[in-house]
Amino acid sequence: MHGVRRAVVATVGAVALVGAGSGTALAEPAPAHAGWDGSKYWFRNAAGEWRWTSHHSTYVQRTGGTDGGRTGEPVFRGRQGWDAQDRVYWYESRGHWYWTGHRSKYEQRTGTSGNTSKPAGPTTPTAPSSRGWTAPVSSYVFTGYYGQPGAWSRGYHTGQDLAVPTGTTVRSVGPGRVVTAQYSRSYGYEVVIRHPDGRYTQYAHLSRIDVSARQSVSAGQRIARSGRTGRVTGPHLHFEVRTTPYFGSDVNPLAYLRGHGVRV
Numbered sequence: 001m002h003g004v005r006r007a008v009v010a011t012v013g014a015v016a017l018v019g020a021g022s023g024t025a026l027a028e029p030a031p032a033h034a035g036w037d038g039s040k041y042w043f044r045n046a047a048g049e050w051r052w053t054s055h056h057s058t059y060v061q062r063t064g065g066t067d068g069g070r071t072g073e074p075v076f077r078g079r080q081g082w083d084a085q086d087r088v089y090w091y092e093s094r095g096h097w098y099w100t101g102h103r104s105k106y107e108q109r110t111g112t113s114g115n116t117s118k119p120a121g122p123t124t125p126t127a128p129s130s131r132g133w134t135a136p137v138s139s140y141v142f143t144g145y146y147g148q149p150g151a152w153s154r155g156y157h158t159g160q161d162l163a164v165p166t167g168t169t170v171r172s173v174g175p176g177r178v179v180t181a182q183y184s185r186s187y188g189y190e191v192v193i194r195h196p197d198g199r200y201t202q203y204a205h206l207s208r209i210d211v212s213a214r215q216s217v218s219a220g221q222r223i224a225r226s227g228r229t230g231r232v233t234g235p236h237l238h239f240e241v242r243t244t245p246y247f248g249s250d251v252n253p254l255a256y257l258r259g260h261g262v263r264v
Contacts, residue, residue: 132219133174133260136239140164158250159240166235168226172217179245181209188229200245204238
């Protein structure tokens with residue numbers, strides 16, 4: 001999609017170009033020169049072939065460029081329409097937030113004028129399930145989805161991103177014991193909890209941690225405050241479910257919550 005990028009409000013790995021957000025000149029005309037063309041960043045690979053990426057970090061890593069006047073991915077600020085700070089239009093499609101630099105494309109996809117801006121509607125606050133389990137935050141906007149392809153270290157997004165203001169209360173989704181409560185580079189401040197079913201939940205990019213390792217927690221107990229620590233482009237909670245405490249053992253987080261009766 002020309003000029004359109006999926007909203008990535010999550011950990012972005014500047015690694016090999018894979019999946020969505022990258023491509024070749026085979027599917028569209030090559031540019032006149034390397035750099036930002038108004039919809040994507042173009043560069044030549046070692047073989048002299050044209051490549052493009054929507055991930056600014058990858059572009060900078062490969063070329064050292066800063067063309068286009070952009071210093072990173074646009075930050076979703078909770079409003080549909082024109083964002084004067086990043087100079088892009090935001091719109092929602094099937095639960096995902098996208099941005100485009102082209103007014104005509106925004107109007108085509110929304111059926112509205114590009115002159116207006118309105119707040120994005122957050123989800124209805126999530127009540128605890130009959131089993132006591134709950135969503136990690138009570139009101140949020142879904143952004144990066146589990147399994148979404150992109151330039152992350154595993155080639156896809158390993159968790160579910162929930163856009164919330166910094167300082168939002170983060171709760172343990174179920175009863176369990178804290179395994180990790182520390183700073184972890186890309187994830188920033190994070191908490192990992194082991195639950196009675198043997199699964200682990202991770203809460204990342206926190207601004208404050210309110211629990212400690214080996215501490216027992218109950219479902220719905222406040223464990224932290226959301227933030228934007230680690231590798232992020234905006235404030236949000238990265239929520240992940242794993243079969244082990246470690247990265248690389250992820251499973252679908254929304255399916256896990258729904259399996260415990262949580263409506264998300």
